[in-house]
Amino acid sequence: MARKKEELSRWRRFKRYGFAYLFILPTVLGMLILHFFPIVQGIYMSFLKLNQFTFNEFLGAPFIGFKNYYTVLFDMNSPVRIGLMDAARNTIIYTIFVTIGTLGFGMLVALMVNRKFRGRGVIRTLFLFPWIVPTYVTGLLWGFMWQRGVGIINIMLVDWFHILHDKPFWLIGPNTIWAIIIPTVWRYWPLSMLLLLAGLQTIPEELYEAADIDGASPWKKFWMITWPLLKPVWSILILFGLIYNVYSFNIVIMMFGFGAGFPGEWGDLVMTNIFRNSFLQWNFGTGAAASVLLMLVMVLIVLLWMRLYKSSEEYR
Amino acid sequence: MQISYYLKQKIIHQITNVIMILFLIITLFPIVWMAYSSIKENTDILSGKVALSKAENRTKFIQLDGPNIYFCTQDGGVNKFKLKDLSRDGYVSTQTMATNFAVDEKYVWVSSANRGLLKFDKENLKKVKEYKLPFKDIDISKVAGTIILNDGNAFWYSIHYRGFEGIMKFDKQKGTFSEIYELANELSPIQVIRIFKQGEVLWISTNKGLLKFDAKANKVVAATSLASYLPGGAGVLVASSGKVFLGGANGVFVFDIAAGQVVGRYQVEQGILSNQVESLISDGDQLYIGTNVGLSIINTRTNAVKNYGNLFNPVAEDKEVTKGELTAGVVAVMVKQGDKLFVGSTIGRLSEVDLATGKVLQTGVGKEGHWIIAWRNYIDMFKNINFGKYLWNSFFICGVSMFISMILATFAAYAISRFNFPGNKLFSLSILATQMVPGIMFLIPIYIMYIKFTELTGIPMKGTYFGMIFLYSAFFVPFSIWILRGFFAAIPYELEEAARIDGCSPLQVFWYVVLPLAMPGIIATGIYIFLTAWDELMFAWILTSGDTMTIPVGIRLFVGNYQNRFDLMMAAATVATIPVMVLFFMLQKHIVQGLTAGAVKG
Numbered sequence: 001m002a003r004k005k006e007e008l009s010r011w012r013r014f015k016r017y018g019f020a021y022l023f024i025l026p027t028v029l030g031m032l033i034l035h036f037f038p039i040v041q042g043i044y045m046s047f048l049k050l051n052q053f054t055f056n057e058f059l060g061a062p063f064i065g066f067k068n069y070y071t072v073l074f075d076m077n078s079p080v081r082i083g084l085m086d087a088a089r090n091t092i093i094y095t096i097f098v099t100i101g102t103l104g105f106g107m108l109v110a111l112m113v114n115r116k117f118r119g120r121g122v123i124r125t126l127f128l129f130p131w132i133v134p135t136y137v138t139g140l141l142w143g144f145m146w147q148r149g150v151g152i153i154n155i156m157l158v159d160w161f162h163i164l165h166d167k168p169f170w171l172i173g174p175n176t177i178w179a180i181i182i183p184t185v186w187r188y189w190p191l192s193m194l195l196l197l198a199g200l201q202t203i204p205e206e207l208y209e210a211a212d213i214d215g216a217s218p219w220k221k222f223w224m225i226t227w228p229l230l231k232p233v234w235s236i237l238i239l240f241g242l243i244y245n246v247y248s249f250n251i252v253i254m255m256f257g258f259g260a261g262f263p264g265e266w267g268d269l270v271m272t273n274i275f276r277n278s279f280l281q282w283n284f285g286t287g288a289a290a291s292v293l294l295m296l297v298m299v300l301i302v303l304l305w306m307r308l309y310k311s312s313e314e315y316r
Numbered sequence: 317m318q319i320s321y322y323l324k325q326k327i328i329h330q331i332t333n334v335i336m337i338l339f340l341i342i343t344l345f346p347i348v349w350m351a352y353s354s355i356k357e358n359t360d361i362l363s364g365k366v367a368l369s370k371a372e373n374r375t376k377f378i379q380l381d382g383p384n385i386y387f388c389t390q391d392g393g394v395n396k397f398k399l400k401d402l403s404r405d406g407y408v409s410t411q412t413m414a415t416n417f418a419v420d421e422k423y424v425w426v427s428s429a430n431r432g433l434l435k436f437d438k439e440n441l442k443k444v445k446e447y448k449l450p451f452k453d454i455d456i457s458k459v460a461g462t463i464i465l466n467d468g469n470a471f472w473y474s475i476h477y478r479g480f481e482g483i484m485k486f487d488k489q490k491g492t493f494s495e496i497y498e499l500a501n502e503l504s505p506i507q508v509i510r511i512f513k514q515g516e517v518l519w520i521s522t523n524k525g526l527l528k529f530d531a532k533a534n535k536v537v538a539a540t541s542l543a544s545y546l547p548g549g550a551g552v553l554v555a556s557s558g559k560v561f562l563g564g565a566n567g568v569f570v571f572d573i574a575a576g577q578v579v580g581r582y583q584v585e586q587g588i589l590s591n592q593v594e595s596l597i598s599d600g601d602q603l604y605i606g607t608n609v610g611l612s613i614i615n616t617r618t619n620a621v622k623n624y625g626n627l628f629n630p631v632a633e634d635k636e637v638t639k640g641e642l643t644a645g646v647v648a649v650m651v652k653q654g655d656k657l658f659v660g661s662t663i664g665r666l667s668e669v670d671l672a673t674g675k676v677l678q679t680g681v682g683k684e685g686h687w688i689i690a691w692r693n694y695i696d697m698f699k700n701i702n703f704g705k706y707l708w709n710s711f712f713i714c715g716v717s718m719f720i721s722m723i724l725a726t727f728a729a730y731a732i733s734r735f736n737f738p739g740n741k742l743f744s745l746s747i748l749a750t751q752m753v754p755g756i757m758f759l760i761p762i763y764i765m766y767i768k769f770t771e772l773t774g775i776p777m778k779g780t781y782f783g784m785i786f787l788y789s790a791f792f793v794p795f796s797i798w799i800l801r802g803f804f805a806a807i808p809y810e811l812e813e814a815a816r817i818d819g820c821s822p823l824q825v826f827w828y829v830v831l832p833l834a835m836p837g838i839i840a841t842g843i844y845i846f847l848t849a850w851d852e853l854m855f856a857w858i859l860t861s862g863d864t865m866t867i868p869v870g871i872r873l874f875v876g877n878y879q880n881r882f883d884l885m886m887a888a889a890t891v892a893t894i895p896v897m898v899l900f901f902m903l904q905k906h907i908v909q910g911l912t913a914g915a916v917k918g
Contacts, residue, residue: 017738019731019735019822020740023727023730023731027724027797028743030790031746031790031794034786034791035758035794037761037765038757038758038762039753039757039758039761041761041764041765042761045760045761055764058764112332112335112336113336115332123336126343126344127340129343129344129897130344130346130347132847132896133347134850134892134893134896135851135853136851136871136872136892137893140871140885140889141886142346144353144885145349150361150362155364194908243751247755253853253854253872254853271754271755271756271854274754278759278760279858284764288757288760291760292757294754295753295757302752
């Protein structure tokens with residue numbers, strides 16, 4: 001009797017699981033074909049001498065071990081390496097500034113719109129506008145605004161407000177790093193604001209009242225109450241900020257070289273560099289090697305983030 | 317001084333408000349600038365001009381009419397001045413292109429390329445009627461001018477347009493155009509510039525030469541090439557007693573009607589102020605020549621020349637364009653009455669000149685031209701690139717991908733949030749892991765896979781809708797699952813339990829209980845997928861071609877091909893932004909709720 005009951009429940013469980021497996025089956029298939037399989041291929045490709053001459057053989061291209069990795073990391077004479085190192089440096093600067101910038105502006109505006117004032121709903125919506133603009137449009141638009149002679153930014157800086165004497169080049173030379181950071185911050189901070197605002201609204205008012213009674217300054221209230229309580233939000237934002245910004249592509253590619261994407265020494269990012277290297281110069285082997293390295297770095301970053309997040313959670 | 321706590325709070329509040337508004341303005345500025353630049357003329361953008369430019373109000377037509385004088389400018393403005401003191405009595409602006417004018421007993425007629433023939437009441441300048449031009453397949457923006465000549469009950473009508481060789485009659489009473497009389501002749505192809513009527517003969521000035529047109533028989537009788545005298549054709553012409561005077565860039569030429577050829581020329585050596593002839597009138601023996609610096613009068617019998625230079629006060633270059641205080645010296649149009657000459661300048665000023673002394677007696681100021689808003693940029697953009705097609709491709713690919721991945725993600729998210737099946741952890745983890753892989757990592761193998769697959773099976777993958785939809789659907793599923801999981805987790809399990817006890821099968825529970833409750837989250841996720849897919853450039857760049865290009869790829873290609881056409885670029889950018897803006901506005905609540913719900917729960 002008992003055995004029969006157990007059997008029934010097992011069958012039931014199987015039935016239930018079968019249902020679940022059926023539900024995830026299409027997704028799993030899709031992920032196998034378009035995620036898992038390409039990743040394995042990509043990793044394998046990074047060991048092949050795959051360029052325009054051997055492209056037709058694809059996976060049958062000559063196996064050259066870690067040569068691609070050597071080229072990407074250590075070959076001082078390789079143009080691929082030089083470009084990629086510049087791009088890596090830019091990406092680090094870019095990611096740090098953009099992540100801090102989006103979070104900072106997002107926090108600032110979230111605090112400002114979390115008060116009571118007239119037209120609050122409208123203003124909150126208006127603040128979200130940049131985030132709706134597609135990223136390729138952002139690149140195009142800011143590329144136009146950064147133009148040396150006819151761009152509105154130089155016209156403002158030089159002709160209207162007389163901050164500078166000469167119109168600087170924004171899309172050539174070291175200034176380019178700012179020319180890509182600022183639009184990215186502009187495009188992404190509304191999302192931070194939205195999420196932080198939602199987080200702010202969950203903080204109970206009593207905490208602030210208690211702090212008021214204790215005579216805490218606004219500055220102190222922010223750092224002792226708001227910021228720690230928003231941790232789930234900003235830690236997620238930092239993680240996604242890191243991932244999205246390291247993999248940033250559209251804004252840079254649209255801003256330079258009229259959409260061809262030649263951002264030069266100070267504007268190139270790792271993704272745009274690999275993309276050009278792979279699809280404009282057909283160096284798929286080194287491209288794959290660089291992508292694998294990038295992926296490894298990303299896994300490291302995520303693991304580090306998780307460890308920090310977990311450890312601080314325990315501490316609390 | 318002691319400030320009360322509440323006052324202090326209030327001041328801080330107000331200051332924060334001001335900072336917030338400033339911040340809002342800075343934030344929105346780029347978007348406004350994009351839309352604004354898309355309606356500017358590209359020449360203005362390239363010359364660094366920030367403001368919109370105004371339509372040029374060069375004088376086009378003057379007619380004396382009893383106590384009034386009608387003064388019409390190129391931008392479509394009709395000024396009605398009082399003859400007595402040249403004060404403006406009425407004004408109407410049609411804001412038309414390639415405008416020209418005629419005034420008859422009752423009406424002011426405005427002919428234009430884009431709005432056809434407009435009829436205004438002469439007294440109150442109210443629009444009476446609008447007649448369409450009988451042309452088809454004509455690019456309105458390329459019409460250099462319309463020509464209208466009053467002839468009793470009819471108008472002679474033609475347009476200055478490459479590829480149009482004809483003239484028509486417009487019946488004023490019936491309001492209809494006659495058939496197009498052919499002007500083709502041995503000089504063809506020609507473009508009509510100006511018409512002058514003398515008796516039963518129309519003298520037609522074209523870019524190649526002078527045509528004699530019989531107004532009774534409606535055909536060209538003679539054509540004389542002027543290529544060696546006036547290479548661009550005569551801009552102005554006037555006929556009197558056996559001669560036709562032709563004015564243009566090289567001076568005034570005399571065409572003898574009887575001899576049928578050019579017999580003489582008035583030019584600098586003979587004392588005319590400049591070679592550039594802008595207007596001509598003939599009165600008996602006197603020939604009045606308006607030039608780009610002033611006025612010359614020639615007695616055609618004795619060849620005596622009288623010059624009036626600088627009829628108008630010259631103004632500084634920069635002032636002239638923006639403000640147009642008085643005017644540059646160009647005499648654009650003139651009309652003679654008695655010993656008075658009424659002269660119109662190139663920037664919309666009408667002056668009365670005393671012929672005896674050559675002094676300007678008084679000046680009337682025409683209204684400035686309207687702001688030019690270049691809506692045409694949008695039309696040009698759609699014409700130059702296949703933008704409609706890209707738009708449709710984007711809608712189709714993003715829309716279908718959105719539906720497919722939403723459905724798949726709903727099932728999968730429900731499964732992993734409700735059933736603790738073996739492999740659940742692994743699946744959830746792999747979903748997160750896919751988000752950490754750079755897109756380029758997938759792109760290279762998928763690109764080669766698509767090509768190889770086509771080589772093997774013959775089914776096209778790269779550059780097809782199916783290939784793109786397959787890719788996007790599969791790509792956006794993991795992230796959607798990740799968002800949706802939270803929504804499903806938030807649905808109380810007791811509800812499902814209750815439904816099951818009531819005898820629902822698992823599928824029924826999912827369909828009737830869970831799905832409706834999770835709908836807001838599913839919608840939010842769907843919109844998010846759509847927005848992300850709309851924004852996707854890298855995969856679309858490599859994996860679409862020709863017919864299947866999405867907007868980002870199309871814009872990228874367009875930007876490469878039309879460098880420095882910032883007006884069209886911004887128009888394209890605006891058009892690419894509008895659909896997502898509209899979508900956002902319609903479903904704003906869902907998006908905000910969906911996103912924040914996921915984030916705050918962690």
